[in-house]
Ligand SMILES: Nc1ncnc2c1ncn2[C@@H]1O[C@H](COP(=O)(O)OP(=O)(O)OP(=O)(O)O)[C@@H](O)[C@H]1O
């Protein structure tokens with residue numbers, strides 16, 4: 001699937017990771033003057049047009065002796081020459097994967113941009129994600145139809161997971177005569193877009209495939225930040241505020257908020273940093289453990305004793321291994337796109353806290369659990385995300401019109417670029433816990449550095465495994481269990497010792 005990236009080195013030593021161009025397999029394609037040259041809004045300032053030699057550096061913090069070297073991407077924007085005659089263009093737009101604030105703005109701006117800037121009149125919407133290419137009729141799009149959609153959350157075109165069939169999709173592209181395909185979606189979608197691009201190239205088609213990166217988890221590599229992320233973080237504040245109000249208004253109150261973040265804890269990290277009311281932030285990148293010195297329970301005791309209440313933010317992908325260990329081996333279920341379905345860490349954590357504190361105090365814990373998972377993504381984008389979405393859409397249009405293909409558009413160090421799709425999907429971005437941002441969070445929450453206790457995590461894992469095997473054996477009616485190779489005698493009357501701890505001021 002992954003195509004080799006075209007890499008060249010400029011005279012100044014700059015390495016360009018380039019995106020494909022239609023002329024690579026269709027040499028001699030005719031070119032046309034960009035109509036924007038005569039558009040009053042764009043024609044006045046020459047610098048609006050991007051030169052073929054304009055590139056953007058991936059790293060802007062460089063050693064003074066190495067400036068000019070390093071990886072660069074082609075700068076996005078309008079070109080003098082274009083490879084499509086406006087009246088011939090047949091464009092289509094598809095949205096795939098989970099929702100994200102701003103998808104409708106991107107759709108709207110692709111339609112309006114193609115229409116008003118380039119005079120394109122044939123624009124179709126593919127309904128219901130990739131499978132819509134071969135199982136649905138198209139929707140005709142024009143500025144009137146999409147004029148208000150940016151005020152609504154979700155996707156006007158509907159979305160889906162699964163259903164990517166490269167051959168059927170490219171057959172449909174060919175049959176319908178599409179020559180510009182705009183694909184809005186996350187890592188899975190971009191992989192699918194690359195496969196479509198490769199197949200179009202193999203068939204020698206004049207089809208520009210342009211990917212617009214969408215991921216609320218902010219887990220796509222290379223680009224600065226994904227659209228909708230800021231909106232989601234902002235919305236998460238409402239849940240955190242509610243958790244905080246509930247927690248501080250009652251003796252020994254705990255508010256737990258679960259936020260999205262399958263493998264990357266960006267939303268949880270930024271929402272925590274923005275709020276300042278959060279005492280503990282759990283993300284997939286940092287394994288944690290509950291019991292023992294340096295563990296989560298000890299910290300909760302400490303914080304309640306200190307403040308009388310606390311707020312925990314947990315990313316949905318946090319603690320997955322720990323849960324699997326304590327709950328036994330669960331069937332690994334996947335969604336239609338092959339993404340692993342997660343265990344519910346929010347409920348699990350709340351249950352463990354309640355159980356533990358009931359034993360410790362012999363009275364129920366005042367714990368309020370808020371799960372705003374879908375609320376933070378099913379909303380329209382905020383003002384700054386709207387502007388960002390507009391830029392993404394316009395950059396994508398300029399790139400496709402200029403004959404570039406197999407690219408994902410996005411800002412790198414604030415400048416929009418055309419990035420080879422293969423580069424964007426090569427690795428997915430995770431919170432770097434050795435980076436300053438996580439350090440800022442740690443110093444804001446003063447939470448334990450679980451990473452320092454890797455030996456304790458190992459120890460806790462062994463104990464969990466042992467406990468689970470014993471419990472399984474007991475429930476099977478056995479009097480012994482195999483623990484680390486030894487048959488251990490079991491006592492069904494054995495109970496965990498009750499630990500009495502004084503917390504908070506009663
Ligand atoms: N490796 C792949 N190759 C081709 N198509 C893929 C691949 N992975 C996923 N897809 C297709 O991409 C579409 C979206 O994938 P997925 O459901 O994983 O969402 P996504 O784009 O990663 O967005 P998000 O995870 O942020 O919601 C689906 O139709 C899926 O079939």
Ligand SMILES: O=P(O)(O)OC[C@H]1O[C@](O)(CO)[C@@H](O)[C@@H]1O
Pocket residue numbers: 097098099186215216217260261262316335
């Ligand atoms: O329930 P759905 O619609 O599959 O989406 C949930 C997933 O989508 C994501 O938001 C990624 O888009 C994940 O964080 C989350 O697990």
Ligand SMILES: [Mg+2]
Pocket residue numbers: 097186187188
């Ligand atoms: Mg994904």
